[in-house]
Amino acid sequence: MATRPVIRPQPLRGDRRALGDIGNIDSLLGVDGGKINRPITRNFRAQLLENAQVAAAANNKDPILDGATKKQEVVRAVQKKARGDKREPSKPIEVIVISPDTNEVAKAKENVSSNEYSSVLDARSKAASKTLDIDYVDKDNDLAAVEYVEDMYTFYKEVENETKPQMYMHTQPEINEKMRSILIDWLVEVHVKFDLSPETLYLTVNIIDRFLSLKTVPRRELQLVGVSALLTASKYEEIWPPQVNDLVYVTDNSYNSKQILVMEKTILGNLEWYLTVPTxxxxxxxxxxxxxxxxxxxxxxxxxxxxxxxxxxxxxxxxxxxxxxxxxxxxxxxxxxxxxxxxxxxxxxxxxxxxxxxxxxxxxxxxxxxxxxxxxxxxxxxxxxxxxxxxxxxxxxxxxxxx
Known part of the structure; x- marks a missing residue:
């Protein structure tokens, strides 16, 4: 049978102390000659002190000095407080019974809910007892934001008049209502041709009307305003907006790409780049x-x-x-x-x-x-x-x- 090699401790260099002697080894009188082979914790230390006192009392000896005795009592008190003294009878818990028909219990039942969405629906249904909950089918859809949708639309209605275009034809000397209708009708066809989203069409018309409310435009540039507004709205709403050359093509080369980009910059400058509007x-x-x-x-x-x-x-x-x-x-x-x-x-x-x-x-x-x-x-x-x-x-x- 192989024997385990004995590893002799290496001599210390300088004033360095051994790792086992730094704070986690203590010497206690009456316990194995004052040496303990495991780290001292509060509970273990108190147990050792208690065992030493019991052993000393059995031998009619006092192993601990008066000062150490006081320290022992303090340690024992801390230990009992940490683990709890099972010998002390626990105090009875006072129970207050509330009648189930009180308003406080009813309010508590309404406020405490495992599902936050359900509480929102309850409050909303009380406000409109005869209305249907149109958001119930989307309660598990995070993108629907059903908890906030009513607040969102309340905000939209508050700010919609801030970006609402004004009736402006009386300020435009070279264009009239019929020209505007022709332009929008043409943009609807272009919108279908490029298969753009509905948001793009409504934002395009909003941009056109807001710009014409602020700036006089000659007749020859009205279509340029429309196609530039479509480009701007597409960049805002679409993942893949039409290329400028594609828009040059649909205008039958009436304008070049530089003119479209210059008009786009002019429109954005007059609108102060404000495109997030409730259309x-x-x-x-x-x-x-x-x-x-x-x-x-x-x-x-x-x-x-x-x-x-x-x-x-x-x-x-x-x-x-x-x-x-x-x-x-x-x-x-x-x-x-x-x-x-x-x-x-x-x-x-x-x-x-x-x-x-x-x-x-x-x-x-x-x-x-x-x-x-x-x-x-x-x-x-x-x-x-x-x-x-x-x-x-x-x-x-x-x-x-x-x-």
């Missing part, structure tokens, strides 16, 4: 959701809203009212009953009577779309992929006293 599309998404999941209603709403974009008179209304009126007019066209629900009233913030003027304007524009020479929006929504909603007759109930 009509922001409200359309929310209000369509409140109307219910009906693809035909959704297509009709977008059709009416884009028809409204082409007409200068729609600038007299704020984006949220235009969006709510588009939903109301679409439901009238499709004979939805009831036409305006409590859920729509709650989420839009408008009653049926408040929307009547704007809805009549949209219905009038709808009635003229089929015979208009500007066919961009009409052709877009005449296809089966969009429900062919452009072929549906306008709401007769709104045309009786339309402007």
């Amino acid at each position: 009509q599309y922001v409200f359309l998404v929310r209000f369509i959701k409140a109307s219910g999941s009906d693809p035909k209603v959704e297509n009709m709403v977008h059709f009416l809203a884009e028809l409204g974009l082409m007409h200068h008179d729609s600038l007299m209304f704020c984006p949220s009212m235009l969006a709510a009126s588009a939903v109301y007019t679409a439901r009238c066209c499709l004979n939805k009953s009831p036409t305006w629900t409590d859920t729509l009233k709650f989420h839009t913030g408008y009653s049926e009577s408040q929307l009547m003027d704007c809805s009549k304007l949209l219905a009038f524009i709808h009635s003229k779309a089929g015979e208009s020479k500007l066919r961009g929006v009409f052709k877009k929504y005449s296809k089966l992929g969009r429900g062919a909603v452009a072929l549906i007759s306008p709401a007769k109930c709104l045309l009786s006293s339309a402007p």
Whole structure:
């Protein structure tokens, strides 16, 4: 059987102390000649002191000095406090019973919830007892931000008038409402050609109107303003915006790339680079959701809203009212009953009577779309992929006293 080699300790150099002698080894009288082969902890130290005292008492000897005895008692007290003295009877816990029918218990049940979203829904449902919870299906979708969506739209409605374009045709000596309609109709076709997102179209029109509200533009540069606004909105909204050369091509080389970029810089300078605005599309998404999941209603709403974009008179209304009126007019066209629900009233913030003027304007524009020479929006929504909603007759109930 092999023997284990004995390793002799090396001599210390200089004044360095051995590692085992630095603070973790102590000598106690009466315990193995004053040497302990394990680190001393508070509990273990107190146990050793107690054992030494018991052994000394059995031999009628006092192994510890008076000063050490006091130290021992202090250590023992600390040790008992740390581990708890089981011999001391525990004090009874006073229990206060609250009647379950008190208001405090009811409030506690409402405040304490394992699901934060449920508490938000409870508070919201109390505020609108007759409305449907349109965000319930998105409660597990983090991108929907259902806990904050109501606050977001409250903020949008507060600031929408700050970036709302004003009616400006009286300040433009060389352009008129018809020219603007032609420009928007052409941009709708370009928007379809490049397969851009709806947000881009609404932001493009917003940029055009805000810029024309601030700066006089000659007739020959109106299309340049439109294509430059489309480029700016595409850079803001799209992952892959159109190239400048592509926009030069769709203008039939009426402008070169340098002119488009210079106009883009001019537009951004006049708007102070402020592009984060609540457009009509922001409200359309929310209000369509409140109307219910009906693809035909959704297509009709977008059709009416884009028809409204082409007409200068729609600038007299704020984006949220235009969006709510588009939903109301679409439901009238499709004979939805009831036409305006409590859920729509709650989420839009408008009653049926408040929307009547704007809805009549949209219905009038709808009635003229089929015979208009500007066919961009009409052709877009005449296809089966969009429900062919452009072929549906306008709401007769709104045309009786339309402007």
